[in-house]
Amino acid sequence: MPKITFASTGESHEVPDGTRFLDFCQENDLPHDFGCTVGSCGTCALVVTEGGEGLAPVGDEEAETVEMATDEEGARLGCQMVVNCDVTLRAAEV
Ligand code: FES
Numbered sequence: 001m002p003k004i005t006f007a008s009t010g011e012s013h014e015v016p017d018g019t020r021f022l023d024f025c026q027e028n029d030l031p032h033d034f035g036c037t038v039g040s041c042g043t044c045a046l047v048v049t050e051g052g053e054g055l056a057p058v059g060d061e062e063a064e065t066v067e068m069a070t071d072e073e074g075a076r077l078g079c080q081m082v083v084n085c086d087v088t089l090r091a092a093e094v
Contacts (some may be wrong), residue, residue, distance in 0.1 A: 002083050006031060007049050007090040021081040032091065037079045042069025044078035045092035054085030070094050 001014040004024065009031065015024055022044070025032050035043030042065050048055070058066070058076065066075045070092040078089075 003086045004083055005050075005086075005088040007088050015083055017084050019083045021083055022079045024083070025078070032078055034079055039065055039077055039080045042066065042077070042094075045069040045072075045075045045094065046078045046081075046089045047072055047075050047092050048087050048089050050088035051086040052089075055087070056082065066092075 002017055002019070003012055003014050004021070005012040011030075013024070013028070013030075021032075022034060022037055024030070025034070032046065033043050035041040037044075039061060045066055055076070062077050062080050065077060069075070072092045075092040081087075
C-alpha cells in the first residue's frame with residue numbers, strides 16, 4: 001500500500017492505492033489546509049519532497065492554479081492528488 005508522510009511532523013499513513021489525498025485528510029483530520037476542494041483556489045498547494053514518481057502528471061488546469069498559488073517548482077494541488085505511490089510532502093510556500 002502507498003504511504004503518505006507529512007514532512008512537517010514525520011507522521012506516516014499507509015493508504016489504499018488510488019486514495020484521494022483530500023478525502024484521506026478530511027476523514028482523518030490531518031494537518032493540510034484545503035479551500036475550494038475543486039482545484040481552483042490553490043490553498044492546498046503542496047510539494048512532494050520524496051517519492052511521487054507514480055503520480056499523474058500535472059494537467060493544464062492544475063498547472064494554472066499552482067502557478068497562481070506559489071512560485072515553488074514542482075508544486076501540486078492536494079485536492080487533486082490521487083495517491084498511488086509513496087509520497088513525502090509539505091505545504092508549498094505561498
Ligand atoms: S483546495 Fe482549492 S485548489 Fe485545492
